[in-house]
Amino acid sequence: MSQSGNRNPSPVIGAGVRVRGNITGAEDLVVDGRVEGRIDLRGSLTVEREGVVEADIDAETVTVRGEVAGDVVASGAVHVLAGARVRGQVRAPRVSLADGARVDGGVDMHVELPSELTDRRER
Template sequence: MSDITLTAVDEDTLETILAKDVIFTGTLAFKEPLMIKGRVSGSVRTESDLHVDDGAVVEADIQARNVTVRGLVKGNIIASGRVELFASCTVNGDVRAAELTMEPGCHFNGACTMTGIKDAR
């Protein structure tokens, strides 16, 4: 059995972090990598990377380049690159991505469609 390699996120390299006490409702659009630690509902759109931290709650459809999930996502995820689901996460929604990595212990309730990088959108 092969080892699973997941991306470690260094918060010091991120320009934007939505803190645990942030509650955002609406369309969240951004250009640089972002980490969510609080609550977001609505939709999330970027051509960059999204990190959903442990304890975060995202009730939104997500469109991004790469998505790492350690918290809760209720919504569909579309990634032109990679989606990584960590053991601490729950995803209730469909995933459409070029690559999907799931750590043992993660909870994924939905369908998965594997695409080529250009086909993910």
């Protein structure tokens, strides 16, 4: 009975839930509990304030309000919000760090330059 244009709510790993292993999928995911392993999504991942992720992450967009221990790779963007902590490498074309956010590791915002710009550099 959904109306056209309405999306189903994102699956949630609740505050009292602990998951060990690999998570893969094509949907968005919200983590309010604890995940240990690896996360591969074609959607977005949100780690809420009480969420703890001890995993390497590969997703379209990653938003961290809680804690992540592992490398974070996003094809779109990574947002580390106030009070959040990431321990590991962060790699995405767009990375935003709010005041009070903490990243213990490197940030790589590798962007493919248009050929016109790379041709000019080689001259």
